[in-house]
Amino acid sequence: MKDFQEEEPFRLQADKPKNWFQALLQGAGGLLARGRDAFGKRAGHQQTETNHGEVNQMSNYEGLFSEFKGLPGGIIQSYHTIQKEVGYLTEEAILAAAKVFNVPAKNAYEVASFYSYFSTKPRGKNIIRICESAPCHVAGANEVIAALEQALGIKVGDSTSDGKFALELTECVGQCQDTPVITVNGQPFGNITADSVSEVLAQF
Amino acid sequence: MPQELRIVLRNVDKIDALKIDDYIDANGYKPLEKARSMPQADLIQEIRQSGLRGRGGAGFNTGQKLAFTYSAAGDQKYIVCNADEGEPGTYKDRVIMQSDPHAVIEGMAICGYAVGATKGYIYCRGEYPYVAEILNAAIAQAKEKDVLGEFDVEVCLGAGAFVCGEETALIESIEGKRGEPRCKPPYPPVSGLWGKPTVVANVETLANLPQIVDRGSGWFAAIGAAGYPGTKVLTLTGDVVNRKYIEVPTNTTIKEVIYEFGGGIAGGRKFQAVQIGGNSGGIIPESLLGTQIAFDAMAAVGATLGSGAVFVMDETRDLRDVVCRMAKFFEHESCGKCIPCREGTMRMFDLCEKVGQGKGTAADLALLQEIGETMAVACFCGLGQAAPTPVLTAIKHFDLLAGKGCA
Amino acid sequence: MANLKIDGIAVEIADGSTILQAAQAAGINVPTLCYHPDQSVKANCRICVCEVEGQRLLQAACSTPVAGGMVVKTNSAKVLKARRLILKLILAHHPQDCLNCTRNKNCELQTLAEEYGIRDNPFELKLKGYAEDNSTRAVVRDQDKCIVCRRCVETCSVVQTVNALCVEDRGSDIMVAPVLGKSLAETACILCGQCIHACPVGAIHENEQIDEFLAAVADPDKIVVTQIAPAVRVAIGEEVGLATGEMPMGKFVAGLKHIGIDYVLHTNFTADLTILEEGNELLRRVKEGGKLPMFTSCSPGWINFCETFFPDLLDNLSTCKSPQQMFGALVKTYWAEKMKVDPSKIYSVSIMPCTAKKGEAARPEMSDSGFRDVDLVLTTREVGRLFRMSGIDFDKIQPGEFDPWMGKYTGAAVIFGATGGVMEAALRTVYEVVTGETLADVNFTAVRGMDGIKEATVNLAGLEVRVAVGHSLGNARKLMDQVRAGESPYHFIEIMCCPGGCIGGGGQPITKCNAKRAERIGGIYVEDEQCPIRKSHENPEVKQIYEDFLHEPLGHKSHQLLHTHYAPKNKSIL
Ligand SMILES: Cc1cc2nc3c(=O)[nH]c(=O)nc-3n(C[C@H](O)[C@H](O)[C@H](O)COP(=O)(O)O)c2cc1C
Ligand code: SF4
Ligand code: SF4
């Protein structure tokens, strides 16, 4: 008999016990940690080894955070700083933030995982974002995506293997007089065409 | 030929945004002085009488909002400038902040005096780090010139979340939390930032205030549409000849906006539809182009003025594809807190994709309608309530099953 | 007071009440999912939406305050349409797995699906396909079943202040999961299982070990011996259709024999023993200047918490093992000797109100008998399932009796099940031991009840002893912060991990609210009153074990079998 659950399109992992009988059969043998990996779990995102900052020690992070320490609500601002330095929010950075801002790791992580500009997984140094909101969409965002994917040899959501670029999608970045728009490290580039993509990349 | 009327954009190309002296020479910070010479209640009354209503989308009378905050009890009160500008196709707040940052800061200081707040925050979307720099420079200059008195302003940079434009989500974000909206009531004027009475106002709203104080409520109230006086900054995108921003009185019609200011449809093609107010706005067919770009006039035809984005689609656009793209926006930007929005935006996007591929059926449209109608009344915040608007209006005015060019 | 109309019924209710409360007052049941009577209002499920005259939007009953003159419709066509659609949206994202679910027939979502007659669903079933997280020995999370109501998160972070669970990501990616994408075992989770009670569906449940139990009773080489924890009897009836408190002990014993258990003994016996050991330990610390305040150590969730969050205060913990583990160590030594059975054949099963006990029994150091002291821990819920599986009719079954040597107990042991009970039991004994007088009134009511922190001062022959009682770890944290700051005025502190004490433990019949906990506490004190002996030191079997085996409290044997020590957990994610 075919297993009906394995046919579900969104059921990614087949090792889930089908029911409590099976769960019990796994018994103590099933007591191994089978948690998810926070830093690579979203579909379409591949893990890169990139880590271009040298800030790895908890103490260094606390140094980076110290500027915001007394600032109420400063955790988001401090995450911006960390990302500028390290490219993404490492587990150590999140735990350090929790310490500096005197909140449980839970709160620090909940914030880090909410905002689309924060990433909790390694990614390329220069972050390219392609606006795919409707005005850019009708102006040819799909062609820009295709051109960038081709030029970089990666898919949206991935980073180049040299760790130089990460390719992400974004919604409107507020430069809609010049659709289609991309940003690189937050800097906007308008009226992008398949041809002008390489010119932009050459600047980084 | 209708003309632009520049109130909030009056200093564009006239002054150097980074020079406070330019702003002061253009009568800057005098209105603040004038405001401070008035009793608070009189100042609030003046603003109320001008009829100024919020330019961030909800259209609430600004003077009324100040009055609520003024009368709310609190040892500390806050003024928050909503510069999260996330509606696709909108960049008017950016233009205002880049060209005339002091107008916004002065507007905040006027509110601060009116309600008794000494601290203001500008919540600037994470997409605008370069605007935040300008704002910070302007604040530094204002402090140096000591024009703000005891009023202090700080810039907070968002981090990519459309929902943070919703005022309570924005407050959560300033507090360093997930940008999820709060239960209302209590509303911010009673309990906002750190539980204190807070005015949250849009950039454009605030930039109007110095002019209103300077020239009087009567002057302002006489401009544009009676129920929603003043001007509106609009940003024209899509298939218009002139993709630019304009500031026009609120009794200007959509048709005038597209054809007089926008120069008509690009490439000599025919008009198909226009969406006003960003991704949350309704999709409007040709028959409604006579509508004025005022809050109530738009609402009367089942559309919204919203952020003032004007996104024009010509006859060659496949509406199904565009609507599908809009549905994806909400699926991506839903904060996920409430079930109808989290699940509903996801299902609407799925169904729109199917319709977009030309595989849609009447039952799919009926289901889209059913989800949309429920979301519109049952979602926790304005994001989910408005999310179905493009889909529902497209279904209402166009035949999505037949494909493009239909009306 | 506000006067309003709900479905045409006039209601008068205090200002500040919600529509939900007003509807309940009017006798109208508005459906809820994210609402929890003991928690903050979340208003995220939207299933409770109602129509309010004059409002374009539907209003969530759980979060909308009433106003004078309000006219509310809770079941208009518009309302029902919205609720049904919301239910379909949830169900299309939820495994259609009721038959295999621990919460089958006891699930808030399932109930609503039935009540709203959801027969078909236009939406394609979408599951994310996460593996079950069974990284801990006690608590299992089934991510796919989660409806993201956040009730467990509030329990874990506000009630327990453990912060093991969080809301992660956003939009349709959002989920409630252990922090930092870890498995539950890697977080600070202290295995209390309170999140299970908070959950409206079957997304969190105990690590169910019924199969292991069935295999053990079927094995002719195993002598299955069981102990019943003090808090179980008062709640087990709820699992088999009886009212709270309504399971006579004799019938409970008979039921256990019926499911194949060879000997039925009682944890209450070691609860009484704990009082003698712990009471003497307290007196010794007071007299000899040992670490004070001393903390009770019978609640394994609390022990985990102390090891994780207050490793610097471990020396304040009583060295006494919990009654479960004292029992485990004795059943394979003392009892085996008395009964002349081979201890290696004993399979010791404990029936506990608690999920953390599963973790405690598995601790490597808990093998002082030379064997695994406790082989298997079943929760009250699991035993309920076994009872139902065996088709026992508790109305008709003839009562049974406890087996000898470790089955007798006093009222002092019974009250271990409620917050304040260990303290009260200790005071009953310590008072008489120290003063040599008989207590006029054994009821120390100051330490009873659902208040988060209770305190009392007792005069023991001129010695003023200050005691405090805290239940749920949020309250424990308050008391511990005081101790850490050197500001604690107490000599002796009782901490129970779970709200209400063990009667509200993570393994009890699903306990949505504190009102149910209070009801069970009531049952506990009734049982105490009915006990012929109500002081631990008067338990004849306890006297016997000191005569025949242990010789004296805190003696050599006790040290070997009944006491232990604790080590910091060194968790990094706090
Ligand atoms: C999803 C959502 C997004 C919003 N985004 C913005 C925004 O980007 N800018 C803004 O000013 N108001 C936005 N608003 C409206 C605000 O909640 C609020 O009404 C406004 O800031 C009040 O200022 P005003 O009275 O000056 O318009 C948004 C509302 C919702 C529900
Ligand atoms: S959680 Fe409820 S609805 Fe879901 S499978 Fe279990 S019983 Fe069924
Ligand atoms: S078992 Fe207790 S500590 Fe662990 S996640 Fe659940 S509530 Fe939190």
Ligand code: SF4
């Ligand atoms: S696990 Fe249960 S209690 Fe926790 S959020 Fe999910 S459904 Fe709610």
Ligand code: FES
């Ligand atoms: S729509 Fe792309 S930048 Fe605004």
Ligand code: FES
């Ligand atoms: S019960 Fe009211 S919104 Fe969930």
